[in-house]
Structure formats: C-alpha cells, structure tokens
Amino acid sequence: MQTHEIRERFTQHFVKAGHTEVPSASLILDDPTLLFVNAGMVPFKPYFLGQQTPPFPNGTATSIQKCVRTLDIEEVGITTRHNTFFQMAGNFSFGQYFKEGAITHAWGLLTDPVEKGGLGLDPERLWVTCYLDDDEAADIWHEVVGIPKERIQRLGMEDNYWSMGVPGPCGPCSEIYYDRGPEYGAEGGPIADDNRYMEIWNLVFMENERGEGTGKGDFEILGPLPKKNIDTGLGIERVACILQGVDNVYETDLLRPVIDVAETLTGARYGAEHEDDIRFRVIADHSRTGMMLILDGVTPGNEGRGYILRRLLRRIIRSARLLGAQGPTMEKFMSTIMDTMTPSFPEIEKNRERILRVAVTEERAFLRTLESGTELFENAASEVRSAHGTRISGDRAFALHDTYGFPIDLTVEMAREAGLEVDIEGFDALMAEQRARAKADNKAKKHGHQDLSVFREFIDEHPTEFVGYEELQATSRVLGLVRDGQRISEARPGEQVDVIVDVSPMYAEAGGQLGDRGSFVLDGVSLPVEDVQKIGKKLWIHKTRIPEGAGLEVGATVESHVDEAWRHAARQAHSATHLIHGALRQVLGPTAVQAGSMNKPGYLRFDFNYTEQLTPEQLQQIEEITNSVVDADHQVNTTEMPLEEAKAMGAMALFGENYGDLVRVVEIAGPFSLELCGGTHVAHSSQIGPVAVLGESSVGSGVRRIEAYSGLDSFRYLSKERALAEGLASSLKTPSEDLPERISQLAAKLKAAEKQIADLHRQQLSAQLGGLVEKAQQVGEFSVIAEQLPAGTAAGDLRTAALDLRGRCGEKAAVIVLGAKDEKGKAPFVVAATPAAVDKGVRSGDLVKVLGEYVSGRGGGKPDMAQGSGSAPEGLAEGFRAIIEDLRSRS
Template identity: 50%
Template sequence: MRSTDIRSTFLDFFQKRDHRVVPSSPLVPSDPTLLLTNAGMNQFKPYFLGETTPDHSRAVSVQKCARTSDIENVGRTTRHATFFEMLGNFSFGDYFKAEAIAWAWELFTRHYNLDPERLWVTVYQDDDEAAHLWRRVGVPSSRIQRLGMEDNYWSMGIPGPCGPSSELHYDRGPSFGREGGPAIDGERYQELWNLVFMQNLRGEGTGKDDYPILGELPARNIDTGLSLDRLAAILQDVDTVCETDLLSPTFELVQQLAGRAYPGRDGSDDSTSFRIVTEHARSIAFLIADGVTPSRDDRGYVLRRLMRRAIRHSRRLGIDLALPDLTSSVIGTLGSTWPELTEHSDLIRQVVTAEEEGFERTLRQGSRLLDTAITRATSTISGRTAFELHDTYGFPIDLTIDAARSAGLTVDENAFAELLESQRRQAHRASQDKKGDAVARQELHRRIVSEHGFTDFVGYSSLTAETTVLALLTPHGKAQAATAGDEIEVILSRTPFYAESGGQVGDRGELHTSTAKAQVLGTRPGLDGLHIHTIRIQEGELRPGDEAEAKVDAAHRSATARSHSATHVSHAMLRRVLGDHATQRGSRVEPGRLRFDFTHNSPVEITPLQTCPFTGVAELR
C-alpha cells in the first residue's frame, strides 16, 4: 500500500466515525515549553487541560513531528527517526478506552489487512480494563504484555497531560531479533501505534517514570499516535523507512552519488551512513520549510546538528556537497503532500548550500589545528584538545580519531566524553530552568483563567474601558499590593490594550483607580485570550479587586499601525523587486520604526533595495 493510501485510509476511517480532520501544526510550536512539535497532541494540549473548549469533540490528523532525543540511534536501528508523520485520532472528553481499542484493531486487521497473529499488545501494568478490552477484540492473553511506567505511561516529558498507554506492536520475524514479545526485543516486535488514555496531570520530574501525578484532568481523553514510517515499511514489505516510497527516491540518489549500492541491514558503518544521510535530508528540508535556520541555540542548533551529521556521513560515503540535491529529492517526493516544501524550495536549497559550504570551511580550519596538535603530541591527543576542536570549531570527534589513528596516535576519548557530558548537563539544566519558568507561568495563568475567565478585549472598538484588577503578578507569583515606584504585571477583567503579537509591540497607556495612578508600559499575551499588562505605579496603591479605568495611548497605537502598514508595503515591494521567493521571516513593528526580516536566495545588492521605498510610496499614492 502506498503512503498516500495509508494516510487517506486512516483519515477516511475516522472521518466516518465523526472525527474532524485537523491540519498539521508547524514544527515550530506556539507552546513555549516545547522546542519542536513532537506529537500529534501538542496542538490539542489546551483542550486536554480544559483551558479551551473545542468546537468538536473528536479529531483526526496527520502531524509533522520532530524528535532528536534518540538522534544517535537514527540509522543504527530500523525504527528511529528524527522526523516522521504521526497519524492520530483524538477524543476530547468523548469516547474512551473501549472505542479507541476496538477501532485500532478494526483498522489494522480489516483495512490495513495486518495479520492478527503477528500483532502484540502492551498495556500499563495496572490497567486491567485495557487488557480485558484487548482480549474482547480477539487478542489472546499470551500476546498481551504488562509493562511499567517507563514503557506504558505517556507524558510530554514536561508537566502537563499524561496517562496510561497501550501499544500495538508487529512481529517482523526472527531475522530481526529474539522471540518473547515487545518486552524482550523492540527491534523485532516493532511499536506501531500508541493509544494514550489521557486522564491525569503530571508534575515536575526527570526521566520517564520519576514524576508525581498531581490529579485528574477535567475530562478523560484519547490521544493516539501511529507512525506512518513504520506502518509503510510493514505494508510495503521493506526493512527500513529509507526503502519505503516516502524516502526511496532520496535513498537511491545517495547510492548513485556514492557510486555503490546499499549493502543491506548488515550492521556495517556504510549501511548506517546510507540510512543517516537519507533520513536526515528529510528532517532538514521540513525544518527549514517551517522556519528553522541553523544557529548555535535551541531549534537552530538541532537543525545544524542534523546537517553536520548528514555531511559527516556523506563524506564517509565519499560524497561532497550533496545536501542541496538530496533535499531537492525530498521536495520532489513529498512536496505534493506537504506544499510548504515546494513553496520554500529556493530557501531550503540556499540554507543547506550555505551551511554545507560553511562546514567545509570549518573542517579545513579544524584540520589545520588538528595537524598542529598531531605534530605536538607524542602518543595521545588530549581530551581537552579534542573537545575544543569539537566545541569551538564544530570539528567532529570521529574525524579527530581517524586523523589521530592515521598518525599512529590515540585520542583520550574518556576525557573528551567527560567534558562533553559536563557541557550537556549544563545545557540541560539551563533548558530545564527555562522550561520550568514557562511551566510555572502557564500554571499561574491557568489558575487565573479558571477563577476569572479570559480577558475581555475591547480594543478594536474603544481605546478606553472600565475594568477590574484581577491579579498582580511578580516573577515569584501573585502579589497583594503594589505601591508607587513598583513595576509589576497586572491582569484586568476587560482591556482596550492590544497584546504584542507577530512582532508588533503591544499598546501602552494609563490605568487609574480611586487610589492609584499607573503607567502601562506594554501588553503581551499569556495563555490564549489572556492579556498581561506591565505597569509602573506612579501614585498611590493598587490592589486586586480595585475598579479601574484603562486608557490606551492613542498616538502610540496610531504610530504602531502606520509601521504595521509599512511592513506589508515593504514585503510587497521586496517581492516585486527581488522576486516572489523573497519571503517574510519575521518583523519588529513599533512606533516610528520597523525591522523586516526576509529570505533571498543570494546576497542582496544595495541598489535594488534602495528602490523599494520609492516604489512603495508610489504604490501608496
């Protein structure tokens, strides 16, 4: 069965069962606690938490996902990937375990025609109900295994929705590993579909099983995820996703450029490199299409790491500067399903070309430093030197080891690993602190919404509003009062202040009560529908519950609106002067000035840009 048919079969099956088809969200999520979209449920998180009421209680989607926590396993196993399409069906307080299990079994055995005798099930160790329901649809007890929290209790890895899960696995046969079911061998008994019975809220913790359960969600929900990659490999009877129609054209191109055939699943370095280059090319194309660019931080670092890993393994296969052609192959294969790939094809080629050429320069520079280290070394290159090459110059450790070996030297790999792990721990702590702050803010906002509801925004029809002070917020939580000189955040029941969005600054103005006068310095969004105002108390004392008058600075609003209009004119003029591929990548809009970020497929000469303002003025006239 072709991948297009696998997708359509899944969507059609659940549409006929009253599910609304919801488009994939981008790989760059709106949730500040997430680096990249990593599950189909991400866009539905507010529904699960009860923050927002959906206008449909059942949904189905094909979601683009990126996961890099297992990047070192990608290519070394047949089941790991850094990008994949997740097929999912969801219930928001509607159906629960019985329907989810019955439908999963029906779809697998009657529509995808998978052999029931090769399907195994895992359930959470205490979930007797799920085990009973699987037996009821026809799975014998001998093929139902109970596993612990690490394997069959799902969460996003951060505080939020969670619940016991049940997984469908497919026995790929003895050539893939040992007998005994998923509990014994995950490579042979490959997980295909995870059914999560989303019913609880988890707290802060580390690992897959080290966190407290804080209580129950407002409703019992269903969240499922089925890997298109893995199902396609089964239905198309191939060993790896690289050999499915999702990636086979790119896989064949890698072999053509390498001048030799893929050796098969033989465990060799070559075999691994063929799979890594192919799989990473897809991830790279999708990340760039969704707005990620290479950098040293956050998701930009993820992209750069993928690109450099793909380049290193290309070099192992004797291929130089291949990413532009490989990502073009991905676009040719998947662009009809995911039009953003085709829409941003010029940008993708530009970014991968620049990064690959830049990495080649890095390798040349690193090689000179490595040559110096080799000349000075007597028997061993220190871990500190290898780490400096890796950290400062991006020089891969495996190339350092290869060069040292050729010179009859060794590398202190243990010292290198210790330095790398120390850096990783520091980065992880910083990331967790950042996530923890965001989660704490979200939880505080969630409590305010549950007590008072969302902010009533009236700023499109009025620049003033009679309102009530609902809460005063500091970085440490709620405050009971604010006095002259204090700078604090305030949440109002009703507001005329526009919240910062899309690069456009929020409104400023004034807030008056019978006992206080405050300057509104800015306005930003909290949870969807919640406005956060940063204020400075000028006179008196402000307390929650105070009645107030809010007034927008009309001149500031008007000047911001002019700058906003100018960004649209700038974009139109840039596309006219440079071409339709000149795409907006960001902006900063404020009174009297704006910044407009755009992409172009080559360095931009100043003369064409100088014509844009005059063209724009003429257009406005």
C-alpha cells in the first residue's frame, strides 16, 4: 500500500466518523516556542490551552500534519526508525469522546479489512502499553477491544505520560505497537524490545493540568482540566514500513528511490557497509526534510530556521562525497524526492523550479566552502607535522566545523589520509558546550511563551467587529481593559493598557502592514492609540496610554478615530507593495517568491527568494513597471470568496500563513497582481502616487530585499536626489545629464593617481631594502633584520618587502621582522624565515605571536612566513627586541 493511500484511508476513516478534516499547517508557525511544527497537535494548541474555543461543528477534528524535529540531527541514519521530517496523522476530541472513543477509533482503522477502508493489520500482532495506574484504559483494551491481558503492558511517566514540556494540559497515554516478528528481536512485548515491537500510534488522554518542572516526569499535577480532550498521533512512515513489508522507514516508497539514485551517483552500495548505510539514510532523510522546508518558504542562512536548512543540505553533500560522489548531486536528489512526495503534497509541482534553484545554489556555495576548507585543513596539518605532532587539536577541528562549515567526519577522513588523527574528545566537548547553550536558549524561549488565556472570553464571545475597510470612525463600547496580563475595570492617567472594544475602524497589524494609529475620544478628551494588534485572528487589542486628566472604564462608550493621514499613507505603501511584487515576478519570473514584507506610511520593504543580485537595469525595470501601473489608474478590487476558489483563480498566498475558509482577494490590473490579503488598500492605483525604488540587498542566503518609498515620501526622496544632482552639477560645472560620465572620468583619474603613488612608494621601499640587508645584525647563529618601515606602509607592502629580503639573504639562516604604522593608525607586522632558519627550529607563526603581545594584536601563519596586526604601533620597537632576545636564547 503506497503512502498516499495510507494517508487517504486515515482521513476518510475519521471524516466518516464525524471529524472535521483540517489541512496540514505550514511547518513555520508564529509560535515563539517552536522553530518548526514538531507534533500533530501544535496547530491545535490554542484549543488545548484553553485560549480559544474549537471551531469544529462536532468538537472533533482530524489532520495529517507535516512535522520536523531536528534536536538530534547527528543521530539520523544511525537508527532506522527516526526521520527529521515525518507525517503525523491525528484525531482530536475537544470535550467530546474520551478514552473508549479514542481506543475503538484507532483499533477499527488498524484492523478493519482493506476492502472496508481499513489498514488490514493482523490484530494478533498488536500490543499496547498504558500508564502505570491507568486501569480504565487497560480495561477498555481488554474488555471492549478484546486484547489479551498479556499483550497489555504498563509503563511509567517517562514513557506513558504526555505533556508539552511546559505548564499546561497533560495526561496519561496509551501506545499501540506492531510485532514485526522474531527476526527483529526478543519476545516479551515493547518492554522487552522496542525494535521488534514498533510503536505506530500514541493515544493521549488529556485530563490534567501540569505545573512547573523539568524532564518528562519531574512536575506537579495541579488538577483536572475543565474538559477531557483527546490527541492522537499515528506515524504514517512507520505504518508504510509495515504495510510495504520493508525493513525500515528508509526503504519505503518515499525514501528508497533517493537511496537508489545515491547508489548510481556514488558507486557505493546500500546494505554493504554500516557506515555507508548511515550516509545513504542521511541523504534520503535530509533531502526530504530540506525539500519540505524550502517548499514552506525557508531559505539557507546562518541562524534560526535557515541555519537548520543549510546544515541539512550540507550534510547531504558531505555524505554523498564520502560515499564517492565527485560532482554535483543535489538536483537529482531533490528531483527524486519531489517525485515521490508529490502524490501526497500536490503543491510541490508548482514550486519545483524554486526548490531546485535554492538547493542547487546552496550546493555550489558549499562545494566552494569545501575547497577553502581543504586549504585550511592542509595548513593545520602542515603545522602539526612541522611541530612533529600527530594530532589536530579539538579546537582547530571545531573551528573548521563551526566557523567554516567544514564537516568533522571529512576532517577525520582527511587526517587519516595524511597519517594524522583528530582530537575527537576535545571536539565533542566543544560541540557539547554549543548544544548546551542552544538547549538553554530553547528552554528559555519555551518558558517565555505568553499566556493569552486572559483574552479567551473575548475571542469566544465578543470578537471584534472590524469596520475599517469602509469607515474611519465608529462608536465603540469598551468591553475590557488588560494591564500587565491582568484584567482591570478602570485605567488611570499614565497607565499603558490594552483596550478591547466591540467595534473598531482601526486596522490591526497583519500581512506585513503595521497597525493603525488613532484615538479614542471620551468626554472631549482624546486617548491616543499607539498600536493595534490581533489575537486569535478575531480580537483587536488597542495599545493605549491614558493621558493626564483622563480615565477609562469598562462599559464606557467612546468614539474611535483612525488617524486619516496615517491610514492614507499606509494604504499607499501596502498597495505599492503588491505592485512591486507583480513587477518583480514580471522581470524575474515566477520563481521570485515572496518571503515577507513590511509596509508603513510612505515606506515598504519586500523580501523575496532569489539567489542573485539584481542588476541596475532590472531595478529600473521594476520601478518603471510599477509606476506604469500607478499611472494607468486601475481600479483596486477586493472580493471575499472561498479559499479553494481563490487558489483556483491563481491568487498568491504567503508561506506560513494559515487562512480561513473565506479569504479576501485583492486584485490590481487583473492577473498582474492577484493576492490573498486582509490589508487596507487604495481605491485606484493612481492614488498610490509615485513609487521610488531605493535599491535591493541581501538579507540572508537566497533572500533579497527591495526597499521603496511611496506617495509624498517618494516625492520628497526624489526631490532630495534632484537637489543633490544639481549641487554636484554646479560644483563640477557640468550639465546634470553629463554627471555620470564626468564622475566616471574623475574616478578614473583618482584611481590612476593612487596607483602612481603606490608604485612610487614601492620603488622607494625597494630602494631601501638593499640597505636593510647590510644593516642585518648577527644574533647567535641567526642573521636578523628587524625594522620599522615608514608610516603609511600597508600590510601587503610589508609582506612583499619581507619576501624580497628573504630572497636576498640566500643560504643564510636569516629572520626578517618588519612592522609599520599604516594609514589607519594600525600596526601591521610580518615575520619571515629562510629555509636554513626553519631547519634550525625558527617558527614564524610563533614569533608573530610574541610581537603581537607588544602591539595589542595577534597573528599567525606558516613556519616560513607569518603576519598579523595590532592597534598599538608604539610597541613595535619593544616587540622587535623581544624577538631578538627569543632568537638569542636559542644559541
């Protein structure tokens, strides 16, 4: 049975039982506690936490959620059951059925015959575990379902009690296992061997509330929840493994084709050697996870989600290289995994070109990193051999791994080829420190999750009626006041409060558009609204500071006013953002996908996935197309329609955004700009006014940003640019239209003059070098040249001079030490040694460190040449003397 069929059978089983089908949320949710969605229940957290009332007609739901867990990336492939990406199929009950319902639903799907819509598993091979004192669940399994008591086992808090890891809902759970047979391990059930007995489904009975604590079992149970809930999770990949009769999750219809391609590209064979098998599994697992992250809008970067994606893609490249691949591999891996996953996720097909472009670009960059890393490794290995050592230090290996992205196992392999070893213990210790810091940071973020339950009553019973699309003022009744997370009945002068009203004309921040500014007017006194935020997509929170001589009470009636100038300029910027997006796709093609935006009165920035810097000509095209749409005075149409209808029209949605069944579509100039958007917009494109593109820049690997002004801000910017051009034209006594050529001429002259000066300086320096050889002093068995060169000598000139002097010293055991005060007041320095001096034990890299201590600097290099820089040039003379004393002590 193919994986997509397993998914369909699961969904239909619960839909027929009255559950609402909920599409998978994006892997990226606006949740400060999570980097990625890591469990099927995550999108339902507001309902389990009591922050919102479930919107499902029967109080039940089912979903197959995309999940990513990356805590133990290094362990991937070592076991054959765990993936970084997996599909968690779940059914959820919010105060409806409880233990018996969850158990019988699960048992029915697993054991019903295939011809009746079930999965057809042999009931005699199913085992279950229950929490130690959960007699109720154990009795249901035995008396209602009919499982013999010997196949029902009890486990403690660590295994059969669930919580989110922070205060909130919790409860015992019951897990279902499948016996894969004696060839997989010992008899005796899951307690005896969890490899033979594979866990496939976890049924969580949420009935209690937990307090603070650490670990899986070290917390207090505060008491029962108001309602008993059900949260279950079935591992689609594990069920596929069983139904397809394969040994592990890497051999199912989703991942095995990637392994087959890897065999072709590398020449290695899966199943031949344990270490190679791990690399094959890494390639298969990470290809899928990387592809799904790119699909949901993640691009490689150096922090957060982008760092995780970059790490996954680089592990694919590294693993392929270690298996024997010589050239690029990413395109074939990604193409294969997209083919296997598209039946379950049809949206992959529309994004195929973009996914390939992001992955292949990252591969090219990393292959360059491997080249530079190889050079750095060779330097490290050379230093170890020169010092007659056999081991590359842990901190050097860690620097190669952490700073330069050079994989540790590649470092180990290359060291082995060079007859060296790596201090793995030291490396592991540094990695453990890094993981501990990351874990502590993650824990801090978890406990920083804001409690929004204070707003639940308003979300459920008094959602805000937003009238701001049509009106800029409204009569509103104050429903609630919240200060420092607590509800209050009255706000006093000087206090910052969150004000909740029944009707509001003010736009709450969303979709990249900042919230409106405005005021509440009460008894002739204006209370400024400094920001408007949204909670649960239904409730508007007005950030208000009570002025002197005023107050505000729950139940008061106020006049709500939007700052009209703010709204006008904000609408201009938001509509301009849509036009920039349309122009961008027209110039760059459909693979330039939005990665985020921000617009406020008069200004916008637009982030998009693209790997190349835009040319001035492309920017000019984008600006010209945008303004041509402005000039054409198109009507801006907004229409509400079902989500599926909007998608069928071609309306674009933002990655990571969860849309309701009914969405708002904003259309400008027909198909040129058609987007799902809840923001405020102008009525006609001409109302945007001029749009001035400021430029574009990189904001991360594969993500570019365009910034622009709109309306009066655009006019003011262009006016300043004109004044600047006129000023330059006047100073240079040339017409404005000739400025580019005139400035280019001056720049060329300046560059030629600077080159002349540099050449003259080098000639003067070269003329001095002969005299320096004659001034060399004999220090024991070494001929030493230690000289501070004229002020303004740059580091590059110092190095050239040192190489020249070393060459002039011929067969002598000579050491050259040079320093200077450069144009920035810094102190570059260099040490060079002839081959004869190196043979006598001189190490230039050690000597620059001595000199660095006297000039507040540092340096390094090879035995025959090293250099550095410091901030205290006045210490050069003393540093020279220290080196001379060091050399004298060797004689």
